[in-house]
Amino acid sequence: MTTDDEPELEHEAAELVRPYVITNGRDLLDGSEFSLITLVTVHADPPRTKPLDPEKVRLLELCSGGFLSIAEIAGHTRLPVGVVKILVSDLAREGHLYSRAPIPSAQLVDREILEEVLHGLQARFG
Numbered sequence: 186m187t188t189d190d191e192p193e194l195e196h197e198a199a200e201l202v203r204p205y206v207i208t209n210g211r212d213l214l215d216g217s218e219f220s221l222i223t224l225v226t227v228h229a230d231p232p233r234t235k236p237l238d239p240e241k242v243r244l245l246e247l248c249s250g251g252f253l254s255i256a257e258i259a260g261h262t263r264l265p266v267g268v269v270k271i272l273v274s275d276l277a278r279e280g281h282l283y284s285r286a287p288i289p290s291a292q293l294v295d296r297e298i299l300e301e302v303l304h305g306l307q308a309r310f311g
């Protein structure tokens with residue numbers, strides 16, 4: 186191994202260790218309350234607490250503009266989804282973030298109503 190290979194190995198090791206360090210070695214329980222499509226935003230009246238880690242501050246900055254999904258936060262921060270879920274869980278528990286379930290999909294519309302609308306449009310506009 187040459188000295189040219191050492192920086193590459195150090196970079197790979199840093200990528201493996203960083204998520205572990207960010208989460209303090211914690212892992213999510215199987216029954217995590219956050220899914221990929223859970224929406225989170227900054228709480229209207231966040232508590233004053235001790236200084237936050239840089240990753241948590243970045244996450245709060247991202248969410249200050251409105252609701253973002255867990256998947257979107259992971260994409261913007263380039264952190265693994267599991268790490269984002271742990272950070273969001275911490276921030277929600279401390280009162281910094283508000284989360285809600287995503288808006289449910291629209292219910293199926295009655296086909297007869299759609300056909301009546303189509304026939305009405307065809308009659309009006311040809």
